[in-house]
Amino acid sequence: MSKTTPRRRPLVAALTGAAALAMVAASAGGPASATDDEHVAQATRTTVFTRGEGGYHTFRIPALVEATDGSLLAFTEGKANGPGDWGDMDVVLKRSTDGGATWGPIQVLVDDGPNKWSNTVPVVDQRTGRIVLNTHRFDGDVVGDDIECGRSSVGSYTMYSDDNGATWSEPVDITAQVNPGNWRMISAGPGHGIQITQGEHAGRLVIPGRHSYVEPGQECTELTGAGGHALISDDGGESWRVGAVDEQGMEELRPNEVSVVELEDGRLYFSARDQGSTPGHRVDTTSSDGGETFDESYDAVNGVVTSTVHGSLVRLPAMHARPDRVVLSIPNHPTAREKLTLWSSFDSGETWEPSYEVYDGPSAYSEMVLLGDRPGNRVIGVAFEGGERFYPGDQELTYHHDIYFTRVPERLLDVPTPPPAVTPDVAGDHDATISGTPGIVAGRFGRGLSLAGDYAELPLTDELSFGSEPFTAATWFRTDYLGNNQAILYAHDRFGPRWWIQVEPNSGNVIRAQISTDKGSTRTLTALGDFVDNEWHHVALVRDVDGVVLYVDGQVAATGASIGTGSVSAGARTGIRVGARVDGINAQFVGAIDEVWLFDTALTAEQVADLAATNSVQGATPVTHLPMKQIVRR
Structure with a gap:
């Protein structure tokens, strides 16, 4: 509470149906001389x-x-x-x-x-x-x-x-x-x-x-x-x-x-x-x-x-x-x-x-x-x-x-704007832009990125806008942070068509995934367990014509009925974020993420298990693979 002008003080004058205003005398803030910017080079x-x-x-x-x-x-x-x-x-x-x-x-x-x-x-x-x-x-x-x-x-x-x-x-x-x-x-x-x-x-x-x-x-x-x-x-x-x-x-x-x-x-x-x-x-x-x-x-x-x-x-x-x-x-x-x-x-x-x-x-x-x-x-x-x-x-x-x-x-x-920092896509032309200063740490396979309010953002492109078609999204994560629910992968929108995977300390440390379409259909899948244990966990979300499946550590953890023909990317303005929601640096992931894979097909249970075990898959070509091992400026 400020000693100079405490917030709760009596109003000096009364106004009918409105507030009154006290005549406030303020002390000067700092020296009287103005700053000379002639030699200022930076903000x-x-x-x-x-x-x-x-x-x-x-x-x-x-x-x-x-x-x-x-x-x-x-x-x-x-x-x-x-x-x-x-x-x-x-x-x-x-x-x-x-x-x-x-x-x-x-x-x-x-x-x-x-x-x-x-x-x-x-x-x-x-x-x-x-x-x-x-x-x-x-x-x-x-x-x-x-x-x-x-x-x-x-x-x-x-x-x-x-x-x-x-x-x-x-x-x-x-x-x-x-x-x-x-x-x-x-x-x-x-x-x-x-x-x-x-x-x-x-x-x-x-x-x-x-x-x-x-x-x-x-x-x-x-x-x-x-x-x-x-x-x-x-x-x-x-x-x-x-x-x-x-x-x-x-x-x-x-x-x-x-x-x-x-x-x-x-x-x-x-x-x-x-x-x-x-x-x-x-x-x-x-x-x-x-x-x-x-x-x-x-x-x-x-x-x-x-x-x-x-x-x-x-x-x-x-x-x-x-x-x-x-x-x-x-x-x-x-x-x-x-x-x-x-x-x-x-x-x-x-x-x-x-x-x-x-x-x-x-x-x-x-x-x-x-x-x-x-x-x-x-x-x-x-x-x-x-x-x-x-x-x-x-x-x-x-x-x-x-x-x-x-x-x-x-x-x-x-002053010319420098090129953005990115983590490279080794499968296509979808380098993810880095926001913040993530660290390079030991990953599940080689190295990964350490995040705490930092994130990587994939661009909004036709290849990564899966629409009403099947898709698979998969990655490895590790966290022991209990402070808030954390977005692992988050696509397109907070309230419109979207899909996401997050770990939820506020709900018993479960993993939850959701797919929502422009036709109003939503499927929410929950994998029970304690996944805020500072151990590496593999997670994959699959949409197929027959339904939706959430995999954890190579095994089926939850399933849902078909979500129909609605689009998960209709009207999208933003691509896909790794480590935060797309509406801001919110639901921040705090931990490490490694090996992000996106496919425009629905992987089978066997393929998901192979991906979790070997970091490779037979019979499917990814549209994006972010090893999350380095940050560069192109």
């Missing part, structure tokens, strides 16, 4: 918030701005009891006066008992120095369905600071200004808003947002419509109104969390998380009239493939030989919140390319601010949710364990 990282700090369980959803005096302000949701989207949340802040090298104590801006305040969106008025903060209030017992069904509503509030974030005003309810009346869920950002610098709307404040809505006569149990919008203020944040609105329909494109940046030609570029069906989980649009209207409806982004997560935007204006560049921070993986990457666009968002990997481990929501204005000396400050790959005994998701701040010098965006 540097500090921790801003960490799980358990100040009496909070978790901090999530960072927002970041630079005040006119150069101070950095990092806002976040302080979650009292867990990392989930609902429950007791406060608005908290830390400040840095040395460019993010050190951070001051937690400032609790809003503590409204059990109620939820979320999605902070700060924007700086460069003319006055005022920092305006937009945030949202929900009653403590409210969940998403209550909002979508109209049983409860969302309140939108603003507050401000005129002293670079040291003290803050009380929040003011602006809901009537920003909700036309038929919107259910309303949410700005998250992340920073902007102030327009060019044209007739120069000085205007713009906050990007999203909302849900219902059609007349629509039942609340049906999927609500998803829309994007912009909030506009022409008086420095004193009042707000709704500008551009895009409402396309119910299912195809569903813009969610939104970021905005001003382009070189004065247009505004909006980039949103897509909860619909776009290939890359990203949609965008522009506005040519200062956010009054969108030029076109949101559409799929060209060149970005990421997971369903918020991303942030900044622009590096052209300087001398450096072209104008828009930067998007977003994970570089189609299903997992990891590999946070800065993507660059040199054509105002028309096309994108990955430029710099900020963090290859668990990483989710991110936020950026541009620091410095000299060519070759500009730095992008990146605040992001992250964590280590593995916390012994901790089964919480690791991508929101901490909030980090990384300073990325501009020049790093132009």
